Amino acid sequence: MIRFTFAVFLLALGYLVCVEGNPCCSEPCQNRGVCTAMGTDKYECDCTRTGFFGPNCTTPEFLTWVKVSLKPSPNAVHYILTHFKGFWNIINNISFLRDAIMRYVLTSRSHLIDSPPTFNVDYGYKSWEAYSNLSYYTRSLPPVPEDCPTPMGVEGKKELPDAKVLAEKLLMRRQFIPDPQGTSLMFAFFAQHFTHQFFKSDMKRGPAFIQAKGHGVDLNHIYGETLDRQHKLRLFKDGKLKYQVLEGEIYPPTVKEVGVEMHYPPHVPDSHRFAVGHEAFGLVPGLMMYATIWLREHNRVCDVLKEVHPDWDDERLFQTTRLILIGETIKIVIEDYVQHLSGYNFKLKFDPELLFNQRFQYQNRISSEFNTLYHWHPLMPDSFHIEEKDYSYKQFVFNTSVVTEHGINNLVESFTKQIAGRVRAVCTNCCRKHSD
Numbered sequence: 506m507i508r509f510t511f512a513v514f515l516l517a518l519g520y521l522v523c524v525e526g527n528p529c530c531s532e533p534c535q536n537r538g539v540c541t542a543m544g545t546d547k548y549e550c551d552c553t554r555t556g557f558f559g560p561n562c563t564t565p566e567f568l569t570w571v572k573v574s575l576k577p578s579p580n581a582v583h584y585i586l587t588h589f590k591g592f593w594n595i596i597n598n599i600s601f602l603r604d605a606i607m608r609y610v611l612t613s614r615s616h617l618i619d620s621p622p623t624f625n626v627d628y629g630y631k632s633w634e635a636y637s638n639l640s641y642y643t644r645s646l647p648p649v650p651e652d653c654p655t656p657m658g659v660e661g662k663k664e665l666p667d668a669k670v671l672a673e674k675l676l677m678r679r680q681f682i683p684d685p686q687g688t689s690l691m692f693a694f695f696a697q698h699f700t701h702q703f704f705k706s707d708m709k710r711g712p713a714f715i716q717a718k719g720h721g722v723d724l725n726h727i728y729g730e731t732l733d734r735q736h737k738l739r740l741f742k743d744g745k746l747k748y749q750v751l752e753g754e755i756y757p758p759t760v761k762e763v764g765v766e767m768h769y770p771p772h773v774p775d776s777h778r779f780a781v782g783h784e785a786f787g788l789v790p791g792l793m794m795y796a797t798i799w800l801r802e803h804n805r806v807c808d809v810l811k812e813v814h815p816d817w818d819d820e821r822l823f824q825t826t827r828l829i830l831i832g833e834t835i836k837i838v839i840e841d842y843v844q845h846l847s848g849y850n851f852k853l854k855f856d857p858e859l860l861f862n863q864r865f866q867y868q869n870r871i872s873s874e875f876n877t878l879y880h881w882h883p884l885m886p887d888s889f890h891i892e893e894k895d896y897s898y899k900q901f902v903f904n905t906s907v908v909t910e911h912g913i914n915n916l917v918e919s920f921t922k923q924i925a926g927r928v929r930a931v932c933t934n935c936c937r938k939h940s941d
C-alpha cells in the first residue's frame with residue numbers, strides 16, 4: 506500500500522514536473538488569443554479584438570455569437586460557389602453584383618491574415634525586429650516555445666522524427682494520380698514560375714529566411730532581385746531586356762554574355778546557359794519556357810509604349826513596362842489561375858478600383874507555412890511528353906535544349922495537353938471527407 510501511494514506520488518510529481526515549464530506550451534488560448542506565461546504555472550490569454558473573452562478566449566461576445574450563428578459554414582459557402590452554375594451565370598452578368606461579391610471575397614480573405622505581420626522563427630511574441638526584418642519569412646502561428654516538454658508543445662513524441670523520414674512518409678508521392686479537375690502541366694509550371702518570386706529561401710541563413718525581400722509579386726524572377734542583376738539583364742535601349750535570336754526566335758541571353766550568376770551543373774555548355782531573373786530557372790524547361798514568354802512580353806510592351814510615348818527615355822519605358830507586367834501577372838493569377846484552383850462558378854475579377862472605397866492594406870509578408878504548403882511537387886508527372894518525345898527527369902532537368910529544340914509554341918501546346926498530378930496525398934480514409 507505504501508509502495509502504491511509512493512508510486513502515485515511519483516507519478517503526480519512527474520506530472521507536475523511535466524506541466525512545469527512554460528504553460529503556453531499547451532496552447533491554451535483559443536480563437537487567435539495570444540498566450541503569455543506568468544511564471545511557470547500561470548498564463549494569460551490576450552483576447553483583444555478576437556471577439557471572444559474569458560481565461561482561454563473561448564466565450565463569444567454577443568456580436569460574435571450573432572455572427573457565428575448566422576454565418577454559413579465555410580463548407581456551405583464553398584458548396585454554393587462551386588454549384589448552381591445557372592444562378593452564377595446570371596450573377597456574373599450583373600456587374601454591380603459581381604463587383605460587390607468580388608469586393609467581399611478580397612476583403613474577407615485579407616481579414617484572415619494578421620497585418621502588420623507577427624511572428625517568425627526567432628520571435629513568438631510581437632517585436633520590432635520581427636516586424637521590420639524582411640530577411641525572415643513571417644509565421645502565422647508562433648513557434649513552439651523552446652522550453653516545452655515535447656517539440657510539439659506538450660503532445661507527441663519527445664523527439665521529432667528525422668526530417669528525411671518525415672518527408673518520405675508524408676510528402677513523397679509514390680504513384681502518379683491525374684488531377685480530377687484536369688489541371689495541365691502548363692498550369693503546374695505557371696505555379697512554379699509564379700511562386701518562386703516569393704518562395705525563395707535563403708539557404709545560407711537557413712529555411713526560415715527569405716531572399717526575396719519584396720515579399721510579393723514584384724517580378725524579381727524576371728528582373729532580378731538586386732539592382733545590379735537587373736542592370737546586367739537590361740539592354741538599356743527602349744526599356745528592353747537583353748535577348749538572343751536562335752533560328753529566328755527570341756530567347757534569354759547567355760550567362761556568358763550578361764555575366765549574372767545562374768545555377769547550372771558543369772556538363773551544361775555555355776551556349777545553353779540562359780540567364781534570367783531567377784538564378785535557378787535553368788533547372789526546369791517549364792520555367793525557362795515561362796521566362797522566355799515573359800521576356801518576349803516585356804519587349805513587346807516596350808515597343809507599344811514607345812509608339813505611344815516616343816519621348817520617353819529607356820528608364821521610363823523599362824519601369825512602366827515592369828508595372829504593366831505586374832498588372833498582367835496579377836490579372837492572370839486571379840482570373841485564370843485562382844479561378845481554376847477555386848473551382849468556383851462565380852467569375853473572379855481583377856479590378857484594383859474595387860478596393861478604392863474600402864479600408865484595405867496593401868502590405869504583404871510571405872509566411873513559412875505558405876511556403877511549406879506550396880510544395881506542389883506531386884503535380885509533376887512521371888515523364889514529360891513533348892511533341893512525339895518522352896523525357897525522363899534525367900533528360901529533362903537542366904536541359905535548356907528542350908526549350909530551343911521544340912520552341913515555345915510546341916512546348917505550350919504539349920504542356921497544355923498533358924495532365925498534371927493531384928496535389929493532395931491520398932490516404933485510404935483520412936482525406937475522403939475533405940475531398941468531397
Ligand code: HEM
Pocket residue numbers: 693694696697700704705706707788789876879880881882884885902
Ligand atoms: C520538374 C519539376 C521540379 C523540380 C525538379 C523541382 C525541384 C525543386 C528543388 C530541388 C527544390 C529545392 C529543395 C530544397 O531546397 O530543399 C524545390 C523547392 C521548391 N519547389 Fe520545386 N521542383 C519542381 C516543380 C515544382 C512545382 C511544379 C512547384 C509548384 C508550386 C514547386 C514548388 C516548390 C517550392 C514552393 C519550393 C521551395 C522554394 C524555396 O523555399 O526556395 N516545385 N523544388
Ligand SMILES: *[C@@H]1O[C@H](CO)[C@@H](O)[C@H](O)[C@H]1NC(C)=O
Pocket residue numbers: 531533559560561563
Ligand atoms: C482554460 O484552459 C485550460 C487548459 O486547457 C483548462 O484547464 C481550463 O479549464 C480552461 N478554463 C476555462 C475557463 O475554460
Ligand SMILES: *[C@@H]1O[C@H](CO)[C@@H](O)[C@H](O)[C@H]1NC(C)=O
Pocket residue numbers: 594597598
Ligand atoms: C451572360 O452570360 C453568358 C454565359 O456566361 C454569356 O454567354 C452571355 O454573353 C452573357 N450575357 C451578357 C448580356 O453579358
Ligand SMILES: *[C@@H]1O[C@H](CO)[C@@H](O)[C@H](O)[C@H]1NC(C)=O
Pocket residue numbers: 638639640641
Ligand atoms: C535580420 O536578422 C538576421 C538574423 O538574425 C540578421 O543576420 C540580419 O542582420 C537582420 N537584418 C537586418 C537588416 O537587421
Ligand SMILES: *[C@@H]1O[C@H](CO)[C@@H](O)[C@H](O)[C@H]1NC(C)=O
Pocket residue numbers: 899900901904906907910
Ligand atoms: C536534352 O534535350 C535534347 C533536345 O530535346 C535531347 O536531344 C537531349 O538528349 C537531352 N539531353 C540529355 C542529357 O538528356
